[in-house]
Amino acid sequence: MPVTAALGILDGLQVVERDRSAEHQALQRLAAWCYQYSSQVCIPGDRPGLFVEAGASERLFGRPADLGARMERELNRLGYHAMIGSAPTPEAAWLAAHEGLHIAGKETIRRQLGPLPLTRLYLEHTRIVAMERMGFRQLRDLLRLPPRTLTRRFGPALPDYLDRLLGVRADPRALFQPPETFSSRLELPAEIHVSQALLFPLKRLLEELCGVLRGGDTAVQTVCITLGHEDAEDSRLELGLQSPTRDSARLMTVLRERLERLRLPAPVRDIHLRAPRLLKFSAGQQTLFRDTPADRQQDIEQLAERLQARLGRGAVSGLAGVEDHRPEYSWRTRALDEPSRCIALAHRPAWLLPKPRRCAIENYEILAGPERIESGWWDGRDCRRDYFIVRDVHGSMLWAYREYKPRRGWYLHGIFA
Amino acid sequence: MTDKTAIDRLLEATPQLWKGRQSSRGQPVVPTGHARLDARLPGKGWPLGAVTELICGNPGLGELSLLFPTLAALGEQGQWVVVVDPPWIPYPASLYAQGLCLERLLLVRTHDDKESLWACEQALSCSRGGAVLAWPQRIAFPRLRRLQLAAEAHAKLAWLFRPASALEEASPAALRLQLEAGDHRGMRVRVIKCRGNLPPEPAWVPGPFSVYAKQPYQTREHALARHPLSAPATGPVYPWAERPEYSGCDQRYH
Numbered sequence: 171m172p173v174t175a176a177l178g179i180l181d182g183l184q185v186v187e188r189d190r191s192a193e194h195q196a197l198q199r200l201a202a203w204c205y206q207y208s209s210q211v212c213i214p215g216d217r218p219g220l221f222v223e224a225g226a227s228e229r230l231f232g233r234p235a236d237l238g239a240r241m242e243r244e245l246n247r248l249g250y251h252a253m254i255g256s257a258p259t260p261e262a263a264w265l266a267a268h269e270g271l272h273i274a275g276k277e278t279i280r281r282q283l284g285p286l287p288l289t290r291l292y293l294e295h296t297r298i299v300a301m302e303r304m305g306f307r308q309l310r311d312l313l314r315l316p317p318r319t320l321t322r323r324f325g326p327a328l329p330d331y332l333d334r335l336l337g338v339r340a341d342p343r344a345l346f347q348p349p350e351t352f353s354s355r356l357e358l359p360a361e362i363h364v365s366q367a368l369l370f371p372l373k374r375l376l377e378e379l380c381g382v383l384r385g386g387d388t389a390v391q392t393v394c395i396t397l398g399h400e401d402a403e404d405s406r407l408e409l410g411l412q413s414p415t416r417d418s419a420r421l422m423t424v425l426r427e428r429l430e431r432l433r434l435p436a437p438v439r440d441i442h443l444r445a446p447r448l449l450k451f452s453a454g455q456q457t458l459f460r461d462t463p464a465d466r467q468q469d470i471e472q473l474a475e476r477l478q479a480r481l482g483r484g485a486v487s488g489l490a491g492v493e494d495h496r497p498e499y500s501w502r503t504r505a506l507d508e509p510s511r512c513i514a515l516a517h518r519p520a521w522l523l524p525k526p527r528r529c530a531i532e533n534y535e536i537l538a539g540p541e542r543i544e545s546g547w548w549d550g551r552d553c554r555r556d557y558f559i560v561r562d563v564h565g566s567m568l569w570a571y572r573e574y575k576p577r578r579g580w581y582l583h584g585i586f587a
Numbered sequence: 588m589t590d591k592t593a594i595d596r597l598l599e600a601t602p603q604l605w606k607g608r609q610s611s612r613g614q615p616v617v618p619t620g621h622a623r624l625d626a627r628l629p630g631k632g633w634p635l636g637a638v639t640e641l642i643c644g645n646p647g648l649g650e651l652s653l654l655f656p657t658l659a660a661l662g663e664q665g666q667w668v669v670v671v672d673p674p675w676i677p678y679p680a681s682l683y684a685q686g687l688c689l690e691r692l693l694l695v696r697t698h699d700d701k702e703s704l705w706a707c708e709q710a711l712s713c714s715r716g717g718a719v720l721a722w723p724q725r726i727a728f729p730r731l732r733r734l735q736l737a738a739e740a741h742a743k744l745a746w747l748f749r750p751a752s753a754l755e756e757a758s759p760a761a762l763r764l765q766l767e768a769g770d771h772r773g774m775r776v777r778v779i780k781c782r783g784n785l786p787p788e789p790a791w792v793p794g795p796f797s798v799y800a801k802q803p804y805q806t807r808e809h810a811l812a813r814h815p816l817s818a819p820a821t822g823p824v825y826p827w828a829e830r831p832e833y834s835g836c837d838q839r840y841h
Contacts, residue, residue, distance in 0.1 A: 565768020
């Protein structure tokens with residue numbers, strides 16, 4: 171129907187131009203998403219749809235009809251409307267999808283698809299018009315004729331199509347290969363002004379991502395989100411995780427914390443979610459009782475992610491020793507996956523003051539010492555000190571030193587807590 | 588057992604029963620590692636799945652060394668210890684020497700008290716087991732109660748180091764201890780509050796260097812000065828108020 175005719179029938183019709191490249195990209199993403207249900211997914215280049223082989227995983231996902239219903243439900247949640255049907259051959263499945271049919275065996279294809287009008291067949295329009303002129307109305311009219319007659323009348327393409335439809339001839343297809351990265355863009359129907367409101371569309375994108383991850387048996391550690399604004403620079407968000415995951419709930423907790431602290435410079439028009447690197451997923455063994463060291467490690471990693479999402483990257487760290495005689499250089503923070511090597515020094519305080527504090531030693535009682543520390547001539551922070559354990563009038567045990575180099579004087583440096 | 592009376596059996600069967608000065612049996616505990624302290628504490632140890640408040644007016648009395656045996660044991664068991672906003676820099680070599688497992692030590696740095704308590708609650712409600720240490724300056728009763736509930740739900744050990752002013756506040760914590768500087772016997776640990784019992788007599792726990800206090804290496808006359816680590820009298824009195832600024836790996840203090 172031409173646009174003008176449609177406009178004539180329905181007043182206030184909104185005309186949207188078909189975006190073939192967006193359609194193609196969506197099919198690519200959905201193919202990756204479907205990969206979680208079947209290892210044989212095919213994107214036919216000539217029509218907007220997907221072929222998914224469902225027979226091999228029947229024991230896992232149930233009959234094709236059940237799998238179809240499940241996929242339809244989940245696609246709906248991702249914001250897609252799917253028409254699903256199944257049949258033993260791809261061409262028959264294509265027709266079945268348009269009718270919402272599930273055809274179990276090859277022998278019933280003829281019966282179930284026979285009454286279909288010719289216009290439904292996946293054939294060139296001119297050919298269908300030609301056949302209709304000859305008096306053919308339904309598929310079964312064509313199936314009744316011997317192939318030779320068909321070839322003579324319509325050329326070899328038609329019997330070939332019918333053979334593939336009925337499964338007489340094999341119909342091999344190029345299989346889809348899952349991609350190495352994930353990228354999905356969502357144009358928002360209305361601009362979003364509040365960062366919290368982004369949660370819902372982002373959830374949809376994350377679920378799509380996680381479906382793709384399950385399909386390819388991969389996981390992500392970093393997810394980049396770009397928020398497009400009408401008249402401001404794009405906002406970028408990066409969700410970093412401590413370990414690879416494909417659990418959308420885990421990504422959502424991190425996202426929720428990030429969004430809570432996000433200030434939007436302008437209303438958001440579109441969202442672009444990217445996973446630059448898909449990593450191999452290793453599930454590890456799941457135990458019945460979640461109390462193994464590996465579980466705790468996982469829980470702590472998730473805690474660290476939650477804290478980092480709200481408090482910033484530097485907020486969470488481990489502690490490690492550094493081999494240096496000067497106490498102020500003998501520690502550092504470390505990432506959680508770094509090993510922590512350390513030497514043991516028993517007679518050292520548990521706390522170090524961030525900056526040694528000048529003190530008057532007359533106010534303290536010296537209990538033990540001295541311990542000479544002389545080091546650092548090679549890096550320009552040369553020092554020579556004598557450390558003492560001292561006690562103040564309140565009974566606090568402190569670590570003080572007398573410095574000879576670079577500045578003479580007494581300093582407090584630690585607390586024996 | 589034949590000589591068991593009906594009362595004994597009843598007592599055993601109902602741990603919730605209040606038994607006067609006897610320790611309450613329902614609460615699971617973790618030994619403190621200090622025999623004298625264990626002897627005084629109800630249940631003979633730190634209450635598991637509960638908040639313990641350590642009220643300590645001055646630092647350096649041995650408040651951390653009170654925890655070292657327990658923290659070391661947790662490390663051995665593969666449990667994590669989360670330290671939220673430590674007031675000073677933890678010295679790895681010293682902690683390691685005390686048996687702590689640095690691999691399973693998580694440091695959390697926040698910007699203010701509100702975030703600190705939030706981080707604390709998050710840490711308490713993650714996973715089962717393990718310990719959380721925090722130094723809240725001020726904490727409202729309902730907030731503390733939430734921490735207590737989170738600790739209970741996840742079988743955590745939680746220690747809050749509180750300033751002396753906390754003594755005047757009511758608290759839902761399961762155990763409150765006041766630490767005081769002692770003499771050569773060590774630090775005096777006074778039980779302010781414990782569940783289901785009257786607070787017992789104070790215990791003496793050897794401090795880090797109480798042995799030196801008996802035979803001082805060198806004595807100097809010292810004046811009764813203000814505590815050197817406390818802030819000026821106009822500002823917060825408690826030295827905890829100061830937060831050392833360290834966050835990144837490369838950012839060391841000079």
